[in-house]
Every structure is written in structure tokens, then in C-alpha cells.
Amino acid sequence: MDPTQDTSDFEQASPAGEEPASTPAPEATASTAEPKAEAPSEKKDQYDATFRELSAGDIVNGLVVHIDEHGVLVDVGTKSEGMIPNEELSERGGGERGQLNVGDRIDVYVLKTEGEHGNLLLSKKKADYERVWREITEAHEKGEILSAMVTDRVKGGLVVDMGLRGFLPASHVATKNVHTLDRFVGQSVRLKVIEVDRNRKRVVVSQKLAVEEERTRKRSHTLASLEENQVRKGVVRRVTDYGAFVDLGGVDGLLHVTEMSWTRVNHPSDVVKVGDRIEVLVLKFDRENEKISLGLKQILPDPWQHMAERYAVGEVVPAVVTRLVPFGAFAQLEGGIEGIIPNSELSEHRVAKPDEVVAVGDKVQVKILSIKPGERRMSLSMRQVQQDRERQEYREYITASQDESRVTLGDLVGDVLGRVGQDQEEK
Numbered sequence: 001m002d003p004t005q006d007t008s009d010f011e012q013a014s015p016a017g018e019e020p021a022s023t024p025a026p027e028a029t030a031s032t033a034e035p036k037a038e039a040p041s042e043k044k045d046q047y048d049a050t051f052r053e054l055s056a057g058d059i060v061n062g063l064v065v066h067i068d069e070h071g072v073l074v075d076v077g078t079k080s081e082g083m084i085p086n087e088e089l090s091e092r093g094g095g096e097r098g099q100l101n102v103g104d105r106i107d108v109y110v111l112k113t114e115g116e117h118g119n120l121l122l123s124k125k126k127a128d129y130e131r132v133w134r135e136i137t138e139a140h141e142k143g144e145i146l147s148a149m150v151t152d153r154v155k156g157g158l159v160v161d162m163g164l165r166g167f168l169p170a171s172h173v174a175t176k177n178v179h180t181l182d183r184f185v186g187q188s189v190r191l192k193v194i195e196v197d198r199n200r201k202r203v204v205v206s207q208k209l210a211v212e213e214e215r216t217r218k219r220s221h222t223l224a225s226l227e228e229n230q231v232r233k234g235v236v237r238r239v240t241d242y243g244a245f246v247d248l249g250g251v252d253g254l255l256h257v258t259e260m261s262w263t264r265v266n267h268p269s270d271v272v273k274v275g276d277r278i279e280v281l282v283l284k285f286d287r288e289n290e291k292i293s294l295g296l297k298q299i300l301p302d303p304w305q306h307m308a309e310r311y312a313v314g315e316v317v318p319a320v321v322t323r324l325v326p327f328g329a330f331a332q333l334e335g336g337i338e339g340i341i342p343n344s345e346l347s348e349h350r351v352a353k354p355d356e357v358v359a360v361g362d363k364v365q366v367k368i369l370s371i372k373p374g375e376r377r378m379s380l381s382m383r384q385v386q387q388d389r390e391r392q393e394y395r396e397y398i399t400a401s402q403d404e405s406r407v408t409l410g411d412l413v414g415d416v417l418g419r420v421g422q423d424q425e426e427k
Contacts, residue, residue: 058110082120132163140193145210150184172206219250236276244268253292260296263336303335307373321362329354339378
């Protein structure tokens with residue numbers, strides 16, 4: 001028999017004056033002995049053991065079981081539910097109550113193990129505060145990038161909401177003009193935590209470092225996946241007189257003005273603007289020197305392909321003078337195609353300089369002399385249009401003159417008879 005086993009039940013069951021019956025071996029009674037009834041105190045101990053023990057300062061996860069005007073009741077696995085007063089819901093107090101529903105699971109901070117009514121006193125506000133500090137500290141230690149909303153412009157920089165107040169110095173804002181920081185207020189920005197001081201409740205962040213790190217990461221990925229003849233999406237970052245620089249994802253490519261359109265472009269800003277999102281073709285990629293040449297017109301319809309279907313030699317069409325060169329003037333037809341009007345075709349008279357006859361922007365009528373789609377060339381003439389007009393006017397004049405001077409046999413006979421009759425009357 002186990003020496004620790006309580007034998008009082010067996011002794012009380014023996015008749016008076018008799019020796020207690022010998023206790024059978026455990027092996028012999030294992031299958032026949034009835035289970036021992038648990039004492040009420042043991043059941044209570046086992047029941048109490050199912051609940052967790054909490055202390056002030058613990059942060060635990062609980063289940064929202066009731067919401068009313070006094071606050072929120074949360075089941076955190078103790079004998080009784082814990083209460084979150086309205087002022088402990090959030091920095092806005094009871095305003096957070098409308099965002100919670102029965103059945104939600106939330107983290108809470110234990111303020112007191114026994115409140116006014118004997119239950120736990122909890123705080124969601126402090127749990128959120130502690131969670132945010134933990135996340136910010138981990139982000140600082142691991143060098144992670146976070147997102148936060150800029151809420152205010154202050155002396156020396158910006159204030160950001162990270163669940164707590166963070167400071168973004170002006171020198172760490174990703175802009176060249178520190179006098180325009182107001183435009184960031186209300187925007188969500190990417191940040192790196194560069195200083196954490198829990199005792200002073202101070203968090204300092206940098207947008208510039210976050211942008212540089214993300215750009216470096218994107219650049220590596222872009223360079224690894226970039227190939228010639230790919231169509232890539234990009235953002236126009238800068239426009240110059242000779243083209244535009246397009247960000248393909250951390251790395252810029254040059255879109256030269258000659259590759260922007262099948263027709264002549266006076267200035268790159270006529271085609272693209274800073275901030276435009278466009279698709280471009282990778283024409284050349286020097287991986288060693290990381291130089292990228294891009295094209296836009298290659299993914300646009302080529303108007304020269306259907307030129308012969310649209311226009312015919314000898315046709316007279318309207319055009320606009322786009323530029324002047326020593327040997328003539330270029331004029332653009334409807335659809336963007338440009339043709340050359342040589343000096344000899346500008347006028348019937350000898351022309352030394354095209355500006356003697358036309359100016360950029362003039363609307364003129366031209367005759368198509370030749371079309372060479374393979375060479376992307378078209379010859380035009382203003383002189384022949386003028387000659388054709390003069391010939392037509394001359395033909396119309398001759399026709400009208402002939403109509404006025406035409407004399408018929410009837411007119412001659414009538415004239416003669418009229419004169420004879422007049423002579424007879426006079427006699």
C-alpha cells in the first residue's frame with residue numbers, strides 16, 4: 001500500500017471491535033475498486049487552476065464580450081471579465097468604443113488586478129502604446145522601413161503619426177526645397193527609424209534614407225531583369241532640351257527627342273511632362289555602364305505605314321509650316337506627317353530664303369509631288385498649287401470671254417435684215 005495514501009475511509013468502514021480488513025494488493029483491486037470521490041476542495045482547486053494568474057503591467061489578448069456606455073468587458077481567461085473604462089479605450093476616449101464589436105479579439109494592458117467592482121481594470125490605450133513602442137524599437141534594430149502620416153509642420157521639420165509622435169527633421173525629408181515642407185502634411189510617407197529614446201519618449205525618423213534604400217533595392221531588381229526590346233513602365237523624372245529621363249524602377253533611362261514620335265518634335269515637353277507614367281521600349285542596354293536608351297514611338301502606330309492609302313501624288317491638301325531650313329520649309333499634313341517644300345517650289349519667283357515667302361505656323365495649300373514611305377520622305381509644292389490656280393482662273397476667264405464674244409449665223413442674218421428694213425423705211 002502506498003504510504004502516502006489516506007486510510008481514514010477504510011478504518012471508518014470496519015465494524016467496532018474488529019481489526020481492519022487487510023488491504024488487497026493494487027494489482028488485485030485495480031479493476032474492481034470504485035473510483036475515489038474528489039473532495040469539494042479539490043474540485044475548487046482544479047477549477048481555479050483553469051484560470052490564468054495576471055499581474056499589473058501584463059499585456060494579454062482577450063475577447064470582447066460586452067459593450068455599453070460605461071466601457072468594454074473583455075474575457076482574458078480569469079474568473080471574471082476585465083473592464084476597459086471609456087478613458088482607457090484610446091487617446092480619444094470613448095470614441096474608440098464604436099469601432100469595437102462583441103467577438104473582437106484585442107490586446108489589453110492590466111492596470112489593476114482588482115478594480116472598484118472586484119474585476120480586472122484594463123487599458124486598450126496602454127496596450128496599443130506598448131505595442132507601438134515595441135514595433136518601433138524592432139524596426140530600429142532591424143533597419144526596417146515603416147509608413148506614417150505627416151500630421152504637422154513644425155520648426156525644423158515635420159511631425160509624423162506612428163501610433164505615437166515621431167519627428168522628421170527637414171534635413172531628412174526627401175526634397176531639394178526645404179521651404180516647401182507644408183505640402184507633405186496629410187501625406188503618407190516611407191520612413192526609417194534613426195533614433196529611439198524610450199525614456200524621453202523621442203523617436204526620430206528619416207524619409208531620405210528610406211527612399212534611398214528602396215530605390216537601391218528597386219535598382220538592383222530592375223538591372224537584373226532588364227533586357228533589350230522589353231516594353232517597360234516608367235515615370236518621367238526630368239525633361240531636357242534633348243529628351244527626357246524615365247525612372248524604370250530605381251534606374252533612369254534616356255528617351256531621346258528623336259525617339260519620342262514618328263513626326264518631328266519641337267521640344268520634349270510637347271510630348272511628356274514630369275510625373276507622366278508612360279510605357280517605353282528598351283532600345284539599348286549597356287549593362288556594364290548601366291546606360292539605357294529608350295523609345296516611345298516604337299510602340300505607337302507608324303503613320304508612314306498607311307501613307308500610300310491616305311494620300312496620292314498630285315493631290316492638293318492643307319498643311320501647316322512647322323520649320324524653316326536654308327533649302328526650304330517643312331510642312332505638316334493632317335496625321336502628323338511632314339513633307340519638305342524646296343525653295344524652288346515655294347513660289348514662281350526665285351526664292352533665296354524660305355522666310356521671304358512663309359513663316360512657321362502659316363496654313364498653306366500644297367501639292368504632293370512624291371511619296372517615299374521607305375525613306376519617310378515627301379516632296380510638296382506651293383508653286384504648282386499657285387500655277388494650277390492661275391491656269392484654272394485663266395481657263396475660266398477665256399471661257400467667259402468666249403461666251404461674251406461668240407457670234408452666230410442667226411445673229412449675222414438678223415443684223416442684215418434689220419438694216420435693210422431700216423433703209424426702206426427711210427425711203
